[in-house]
Each structure stands twice: as structure tokens, then as C-alpha cells.
Amino acid sequence: xxxxxxxxxxxxxxxxxxxxxxxxxxxxxxxxxxxxxxxxxxxxxxxxxxxxxxxxxxxxxxxxxxxxxxxxxxxxxxxxxxxxxxxxxxxxxxxxxxxxxxxxxxxxxxxxxxxxxxxxxxxxxxxxxxxxxxxxxxxxxxxxxxxxxxxxxxxxxxxxxxxxxxxxxxxxxxxxxxxxxxxxxxxxxxxxxxxxxxxxxxxxxxxxxxxxxxxxxxxxxxxxxxxxxxxxxxxxxxxxxxxxxxxxxxxxxxxxxxx
Numbered sequence: 001x002x003x004x005x006x007x008x009x010x011x012x013x014x015x016x017x018x019x020x021x022x023x024x025x026x027x028x029x030x031x032x033x034x035x036x037x038x039x040x041x042x043x044x045x046x047x048x049x050x051x052x053x054x055x056x057x058x059x060x061x062x063x064x065x066x067x068x069x070x071x072x073x074x075x076x077x078x079x080x081x082x083x084x085x086x087x088x089x090x091x092x093x094x095x096x097x098x099x100x101x102x103x104x105x106x107x108x109x110x111x112x113x114x115x116x117x118x119x120x121x122x123x124x125x126x127x128x129x130x131x132x133x134x135x136x137x138x139x140x141x142x143x144x145x146x147x148x149x150x151x152x153x154x155x156x157x158x159x160x161x162x163x164x165x166x167x168x169x170x171x172x173x174x175x176x177x178x179x180x181x182x183x184x185x186x187x188x189x190x191x192x193x194x195x196x197x198x199x200x201x202x203x204x205x206x207x208x209x210x211x212x213x214x215x216x217x218x219x220x221x222x223x224x225x226x227x228x229x230x231x232x233x234x235x236x237x238x239x240x241x242x243x244x245x246x247x248x249x250x251x252x253x254x255x256x257x258x259x
Contacts, residue, residue, distance in 0.1 A: 008102055015110030018080050024182075028075040029118070036126050073115055073161075074185030077168040078178040081107055085176035104250050111165055116158060149226045156217055156226075156235055163238035164189075164210055166245035173249045208237055 019025055084090045093103060167188065172181045196211035213234055220231045 007098065008106060011098065011102060011106035012109060015080055015106060016114070019076065019110070019114050022075075022079040025072075025075050025079050028072050032072050032118075032122065033125065036122055037129060039126070041129075072118060073111075073165055073168055074182045074189070076111055076114060076118075077165070077172040077185060078182040080110055081169060081172035082176060082181035083178040086178050100254050101250075104253055108169060108246065111169055112162060115161060115165055119158070119161060149221065149224075152226055152231075153217070153221050156231070157214075159235050159242075160210065160214060160217070160238050163241040163245075166242045166249070170245045170249040170252070173253045213237065 084093070090103075094100075168181075168185045171184050171188070175181050175184065192209045193211045195209040196215065199209065199212055200215075216234055217226075217231070220226045220228070220234070225231060
């Protein structure tokens with residue numbers, strides 16, 4: 001058991017090293033950080049104070065291009081999953097006695113943990129810049145309930161983010177090509193946004209999209225209904241997607257030959 005634990009730790013450490021030295025990932029991440037600073041710089045006056053509107057401002061403003069991460073998270077999945085198949089690195093890993101199950105788990109943990117770290121870093125930078133410019137907001141709205149709602153919302157966003165990432169990882173294990181994985185994942189994000197737009201304009205509530213779920217989460221935060229059962233129901237599709245994508249991805253990976 002100790003050998004397996006040590007093996008898993010090495011696998012996870014390797015994932016972070018790959019992410020750290022990935023040029024494509026660094027390039028996309030730098031663009032994301034620049035976007036955060038530009039958005040914070042052009043945000044208008046005191047109306048941009050986080051306390052006035054709640055934490056939904058950075059969540060929704062960065063949502064389509066950063067928090068959801070059509071580009072940054074697509075680059076992440078393409079780099080640490082698709083690239084290893086494309087360049088044959090996976091053969092070297094398996095030749096060291098690493099099993100498919102351990103490899104798959106390490107990839108999932110690596111993608112999710114790195115994505116969560118990116119998300120919190122982006123949120124921190126945005127909050128810091130806006131607060132330094134305008135202050136946080138009136139003290140009367142910053143209550144214990146406010147921080148509880150912010151915590152619940154943060155957990156919900158991470159679940160929502162995991163649902164997006166689980167699909168990206170499935171696509172990466174399916175295609176096994178870095179560039180193709182990146183293109184398909186980004187396209188998926190764009191299509192999802194269009195589905196949300198069509199559903200909004202036509203009132204077709206049966207059309208479920210990640211962007212639509214995020215919009216409803218933000219509306220719940222704004223209306224003070226974030227601690228209600230209705231808000232929890234918004235997360236059910238995300239949880240189902242995570243379970244189906246992770247299980248399907250492993251089945252696909254375990255039953256396909258490594259070429």
C-alpha cells in the first residue's frame with residue numbers, strides 16, 4: 001500500500017511539473033491574467049465595488065472567459081492528457097509499472113486541482129484590484145450571512161467547474177491529440193454559450209447549458225436565494241455530468257489500446 005501511495009504522489013507531482021513548464025498553458029494563463037486587470041481597470045467607478053453587488057461580479061464577469069475557462073482549461077486538458085498520447089509519453093509512464101487506474105486518477109486530480117488554483121488566483125487578483133480602486137462596499141451589507149452565501153457560492157462554482165472539466169478530460173482521452181482536444185473543447189464552450197443565448201431569447205427552459213446554469217446561480221446570489229433548495233437543484237445536472245463523464249472516460253481509456 002505504501003508503494004502505491006508513493007507512486008500516486010510521484011504521478012501527481014509530475015502533473016504539476018508538466019503544467020509548470022507547458023508553454024501553451026503559460027501563454028493562455030498570461031492572457032487570462034491580463035484580461036482580469038483590463039476588466040478591473042475599465043470597470044466604472046464606485047459601482048464596481050464588490051460589496052455593493054456581491055461576489056457575483058467577478059464570478060460572472062470572468063465566467064465566460066476565465067472561471068469556466070474555455071481557453072485556459074482546454075489548454076490544461078490538452079497539455080497534460082492529449083499531449084502525452086500524441087507524443088508517446090504515456091508509453092514511458094506505463095513502462096515504469098504505472099497502471100491505467102492510477103494514471104487516470106492522477107490525471108483527473110491534476111486537472112481539477114490546477115483548475116481550482118487558477119480559479120482562486122484569478123478571483124483574488126480581480127478582488128484585490130477592484131477593492132484597492134473603490135473599496136469593498138458598505139459595511140451594513142457585510143454580515144455573517146453574506147460570507148456564508150459567498151462560501152456556498154464558491155463551492156457551487158467549483159462543482160460547476162468540475163462538470164466542465166470532466167467533459168474536457170473525456171474529450172482529451174477520446175481524441176488523444178493536444179491541438180485537436182484544445183479546438184474541440186473551445187468549440188464546446190462557444191456552442192454552450194450560444195445554447196444559453198438561444199434559451200434565454202426563446203424562453204426554452206428545457207435547454208440546459210453550463211452558461212445557463214451559471215446565469216441562474218448568479219441570479220440566485222443576487223436575489224438572496226442562494227441558501228434555498230432551488231439553488232441546490234441547479235447543481236444536480238453538474239454532479240450527474242461529473243459522474244457520467246468520469247466513469248465513461250475511464251471505461252474508454254481502460255478498453256482502448258495505447259498506440
